[in-house]
Amino acid sequence: MSKPALWTKDFIFVSVSNFFVFLTFYYLLVTLPIYTIEDLQGGGTEAGLIVTVFLISAIISRPLTGNWISRYGTKVIFIISLTLFFLGAALYFFPSTIGSLLVLRFFHGIGFGMVTTATGTIVANIIPDSRRGEGMGYYALFMNLAMVMGPFLGLTAMQNWGIEVTFTLTTLCAFIALGIGVLVQLPKAKEDASLAPKREKMSFRFGDMFEASAVKISLVGAFFAITYSSILSFVSVYANDNGLAEVSSFFFVVYAAVLLLSRPFTGKWYDRFGANVIIYPALVIFAVGMFILSGAHTALLFLLAAGFIGLGWGTVFPSFQTIAIQEAPPAKRGVATATFLSIFDVGIGFGSFIVGVIGGQIGFSSLYFYGSFFILAGILLYYFLHGSNHQVPATTQNLSNNS
Template identity: 60%
Template sequence: MNKPRLWTKNFIGISIANFLVFITFYYLLVTLPIYALQDLNGNAIEAGLITTTFLIAAILSRPFAGRWIEKVGKFPILMSALLTLCLASALYFFPHSMTAMLILRFCHGIGFGMATTAIGTIVADLIPDSRKGEGMGYYGLTINLGMVIGPFLGLTVMQQLGTNVMFTVNAICAVLAIMAGLLIRLPKKSIATKMAMEPKRTGGIKSLFEMSAIPISLVAAFFGLVYSSIISFVSIYAKEIGLVEAASYFFIVYAVVLLLSRPFTGKWFDQYGANVIIYPSILCFAIGTYLLSVSSSAFMFLLSAALIGLGWGTAFPSLQTIAIQLAPPKKRALATATYLSIFDFGFGVGSLIFGMVVTGIGHSALYFYSTFLVLIGLAVYYFLHGRNNLPLKNKVQEDQVAS
């Protein structure tokens, strides 16, 4: 029996667009704080606000983006979001004060929130149900690759070619994302007919979130607390323990392990269910975090990167797949928005809390105690979803019959 196609023109186009969106995100994530300190005469708190303001805007915009997608369609919201990202990217040359920069970051964050919601929804619809875990795994890989290439490219361009070239490259990536988005050809549906057939929604906060996706999103947010400390402080920690050269390879090893493991983990998710993938992934994440806390050599430091990449890099798209599968097909946009918004909230809170904690206990102790937090996550996952893994498969079958 032939498998339904995964690597269609639409899937390739949306994957490239997602890759470019996340390259620009991580590209600016590491360079703008430096730019704020050196060129805008900002302080450490203001430099931190550059990231916080962006994430707040993304979190606030995602629930509305999910509703807009349901009303006007996925493609119009996607292109509107990519155009917003492109316009914001073109404006980074002009702010000469922290206030102006923070306003621009807020606007940029709105576009990012809309874009990631639209892309996640389109991906979920394009992937055949029988290959959902595999397809979402490759989608997650584009995020991870953006996380690796973005900081490396950003810091290299900034240090060797200056900030003007840095902003130019960022704008070029945003334009390329639009071009990739234009490759997508989604089936056109009558919006008026669709809205007439659907029952009218009540207003309020529940209309902005997909309730079925909240428990698994809280699991992702819990792990996002620890993941934020790795993203934010691993380079500083490497310098602290005398492994500066190894630091530049940390996320490269992370990505290579993902590339090698993704073809297997996604298929196993589809074949055996979520628990077979999630529990080992959490354990790998915990072991990797522990090895990071006791690293005394480049080998151990990079081994921790491999295990964290295999663990969290596999768990994140798997948890998102669960959030999408739990929701009715017509609410996938809202489920995607709910998942990403709650995860970003956990990530942002983690950056803030661990940023304060690390000054008192140091990076090694932070990662050591974070290991126990990851292990606690096993129980969090079990009680919020893991014990109900079987009904998820039944839910997918019901949705297939309904569609």
């Protein structure tokens, strides 16, 4: 029996649109702190706030977006959110003070929080149920590629072409995301299934903005996000301290390359054998990568660590998001996506702060060393909150019965 199609035009459109959203996000993540310090005469605290304010507004907007999706439809909220994200990107030419830039970052973060929730919901609706793990893995791969290309493009533009061209490219990327997003056509049956019954008034009850079934796996994701934040925020600093500045930019290139090679297998194995068969070994691989990184004083070990972390965390993250979506009713997939991403971002935000404090006290080598054991301890958290209740997919059971 042939498999249901995964690489439909709508899956490709929404994945590419999301790629340009995240390309814009990572592009600004590395350029705005430099712009704040060099052009707006801010300090390290102000540069940090530029990132924090954006993240806070995204976290605030996601639960509301999940609720709006359930009420008004995914496509409507998707286009509105892409429009807000584009408008925010187009306004970076105008702030002349740190205060006005912070206001813009808050506004732009709302668009980002909305659009990432909407795209996650669309993907959950158009991926065939039997290929959900595989599909979510490829969808996450587009975000991983943006994580590699965004910082490279941003720093290249800022160093060679100046701030005007830098902000022009920001606007262009967001416009492409909007243009491609308009082409997405969610099948009407899927759209109708995502709509909850209309209520006369907008309510703000917990159940309307957070999906209870997604909370446990979201907490697990946030736990591991604390360790992952140490990679996002400080791996380049660690490389400089170890005399590896010349290869630091290749860390996420190797990370992405390993993802590209592994994704065709890990997603299919998830769908065939279930989450536990993929997540337990992936977490061990993630821990091994952190352990290698803690002692990486050569380029070979540094890039080897990148490969292990890319295979481990790059497999775990989309698996967690897939679990959050699978366990929610179809009408609550938007809320489940928002719940997962909001709680996950809290882990990233808290982790960025706490690992910075700890790393400054004990050094980043020790931070990554202890981080590997933190990951291993998290395996127990995953077991108690989800793994112990794992259900083997029906397709696997059928294979066993027929063998």
